[in-house]
Amino acid sequence: MARKVRNIDALLRQWDYQPGQPIVRRATGSDQRDLLQIRVDMGVLQMEVTDRPDGHRPEGFPTYYEYLVAASFEEGPDFELDEERCSEIDREFYQFYHRRIAWLTLKEFGNAVADAEHSLRLMDFSSANAPDAQWALLHEQYRPFVMFHRTQAAALSELESTEPRTAVEILDEGLAALEHVFEEHDAADRFDDDLFVSKLREMRTSVMEHYEIGPTLAEQLANAIAAEQYELAAQLRDQLGESDQN
Template sequence: MQVRVELGILQMELSGRPDGGVSVFETRFGADLNPGVGGLDSELCRVLHREAALYAYRALVCSSLELHERVVADASRNLEVMDFMIAHANDASDRQAARALRVQSLVMRVRARASHALASQTPAIARSLVEDGIQEVQAALRLAGRSEEVESAAEIQLLRSLVEVLIPKLPASQRHEMELRLKAALEVENYELAAILTNELRQLF
């Protein structure tokens, strides 16, 4: 994959490490994710952070190209790296940096999953993914020491806006008609129909 940048063209691999090199995380720690004796020192954490930045940049480019599955894969990979550093980094500052980057990777993955669902003509699933993702990101914010921002953080506001931006709504007239039908169903105590209409409204708006 080639990307035009200010100083020329940047080439990235679509699989494996984006720059074509050998992945430090995957090759050094393997499937069992064993940090070895002594945990992760700050220099190794810096190496893992730099490597994660390569994957994050590729995910960003793939997002603009609507390669949603690739974005999900890279974001999930980076989340695994961040969790590994949170669990095994020796220095508290390295653990905190990993917690902060976890938030960014989660947001990227939620957006990609929702976009993929929307592209697959499943807006209700897209909405559910965003709503679940908001809870995930709020938990990550708390872990990162940002408990006071779980409602106001830019990341949360961005995800909430996805419900408006990514998921198309019915025309206002059609929504009004459904609301009138719901009201009529409740008035005649047709609770089965009311439940169906309520569920449809919840999924579509």
């Protein structure tokens, strides 16, 4: 009987690791299902493309987050995040981080947005039910990073669809949401110096210049008020109100 090969020597020799650079590819499983693979320093990470990246179904649910939501309804006031549940939440955060990086590397921005939104929902839930503030902070410190990825990917997805003005609107919404997070954590004074804020602002400027997009209504309104053009400001305010209702 032939001895079954249990190593991945040939795979690693054919696919070099490059320090500091995500190396990602799509692959196909033995059952023809789609997979993602990331080359890491000492091997390969393989992930599913839907639901949980590791392919597990916690208590029969597509993700651990969905299981927790169902458990919270079922258990009611007795629901709590014990040590085991906290550990499983950490695992899911870590898995979705890796897959989000993979999607961004492959420029599959819609998938990156979906995984970022999952992480943010899980973060909202875990922070709201955290056993203590310190554990919640361990995750909350990464909220700007996840929001940055979500905003960046959503804007790039719109640019792929040749919708530059929508991309600018998404960037503005992302920056406003980030500013709110900084204010919630009494860190508003650090907002303008934040790396993710700077990168989103640079991206916004680049899109505006490349596609020759004029100032938004909100920017025109701010400029009119600064120039004491109050009649024009009133007109722009009305237009802005109408656009918000549509």
